[in-house]
Amino acid sequence: MEKHILVTGGAGFLGSHLVERLLNEGNYVICLDNYFTGQKRNIMKFLDNPYFEVIRHDVTMPFYIEVDEIFNLACPASPVHYQYNPIKTIKTSVAGAINMLGLAKRIKAKILQASTSEVYGDPEVHPQTESYWGHVNPIGIRSCYDEGKRCAETLFMDYHIQNDVRIKLMRIFNTYGPRMHPNDGRVVSNFIVQALNGKNITVFGDGMQTRSFQYVSDNIEGMIRLMASRDDFLGPVNIGNPNEFTMIELAEMVIKLTKSKSKIVFEPLPADDPMQRKPDITLAKKELGWEPKIQLEEGLTKTIEYFKSIL
Ligand code: NAD
Ligand code: UDP
Numbered sequence: 001m002e003k004h005i006l007v008t009g010g011a012g013f014l015g016s017h018l019v020e021r022l023l024n025e026g027n028y029v030i031c032l033d034n035y036f037t038g039q040k041r042n043i044m045k046f047l048d049n050p051y052f053e054v055i056r057h058d059v060t061m062p063f064y065i066e067v068d069e070i071f072n073l074a075c076p077a078s079p080v081h082y083q084y085n086p087i088k089t090i091k092t093s094v095a096g097a098i099n100m101l102g103l104a105k106r107i108k109a110k111i112l113q114a115s116t117s118e119v120y121g122d123p124e125v126h127p128q129t130e131s132y133w134g135h136v137n138p139i140g141i142r143s144c145y146d147e148g149k150r151c152a153e154t155l156f157m158d159y160h161i162q163n164d165v166r167i168k169l170m171r172i173f174n175t176y177g178p179r180m181h182p183n184d185g186r187v188v189s190n191f192i193v194q195a196l197n198g199k200n201i202t203v204f205g206d207g208m209q210t211r212s213f214q215y216v217s218d219n220i221e222g223m224i225r226l227m228a229s230r231d232d233f234l235g236p237v238n239i240g241n242p243n244e245f246t247m248i249e250l251a252e253m254v255i256k257l258t259k260s261k262s263k264i265v266f267e268p269l270p271a272d273d274p275m276q277r278k279p280d281i282t283l284a285k286k287e288l289g290w291e292p293k294i295q296l297e298e299g300l301t302k303t304i305e306y307f308k309s310i311l
Helices: 013-024 040-046 086-107 143-163 187-196 216-227 247-258 282-288 296-310
Strands: 004-008 028-033 052-056 069-072 110-116 167-172 201-204 210-212 237-239 244-246 264-267
Touching: 004 013, 013 028, 013 040, 013 216, 040 052, 069 086, 069 216, 086 110, 086 143, 110 143, 110 216, 143 167, 167 216, 187 201, 187 247, 187 296, 201 247, 210 247, 216 237, 216 282, 237 282, 244 247, 247 264, 247 296
Parallel strands: 004 028, 004 069, 028 052, 069 110, 110 167, 167 237, 201 264
Antiparallel strands: 210 244
């Protein structure tokens, strides 16, 4: 049956892919965004779909609507953007969660939070399981994002316990793919744009830090399955690809796939940059029957095609 679904941050990278998937499944979708890091271009092709609506709104302000489900994705995700106005970032996570949870409570909607592997901080446990409480600096340059997302998880759990709100907590690991902004600032889009423009590839630190990169379609499949999971499965659940790469390996793969003549250059490592990150996805496999399908080389190839088409 057709559902009415609110996607906050729907004009962003992940939000626009989620909107597309939900529309394809025959739902009525309302996209709410303040266009801080989102782009109208991401949602342009849905604008003449009668099942689609866009509302310019900031989640730090209360909002009222009647829907069945809410996907709460509104929040800048790239360190460059979330550090631009850290107070606004934490307000977006915390006040945004309070506003969306208050709405979910009033209208009895189910609500999913786009949480993050950043709740694990610079992890001392490897790979990271959902039971790990994390190693996060509360007063560093990443704190506005990490602590904001941790507080949002707390709020979600408390609204569930205190008010029976049906919640889902999704801990998303680094995701990349088409519709990332060329100036997004995250590593995959940076390296691809640099390689395609023949510019130096900027590796921060010695490049031995690791990340586990997930292609966007795998992420969206995990998100849809989590929202549809039985009511007593709340998460948090890791959604990510366990294949782990150093930033040097990523840079070399991007150079190979773009056939670029770009050279790798080293720049200072930003403060509090996590040294390693890799999800344990046992829980997602068991509860959601989910695992990633697209490996890095295939996903990078699709992403490179996208950037070639827009640059
Ligand atoms: P993005 O920056 O492309 O999208 C975020 C969207 O939220 C943008 O459209 C932006 O304009 C909107 N937004 C920001 N602040 C807002 C506010 N106050 N009110 C309304 N809209 C606002 O980032 P993304 O990669 O699509 O991330 C989406 C969500 O997933 C974020 O919550 C992010 O923290 C989470 N996440 C993403 C990743 C990843 O690797 N992509 C990893 C972990 C978590
Ligand atoms: N990074 C890099 N060069 C860049 C951008 C990022 O070497 O141009 C590194 C960054 O220091 C980090 C990793 O790539 O170690 C992933 O960074 P990103 O900003 O994509 O995400 P996050 O640190 O939040 O996982």
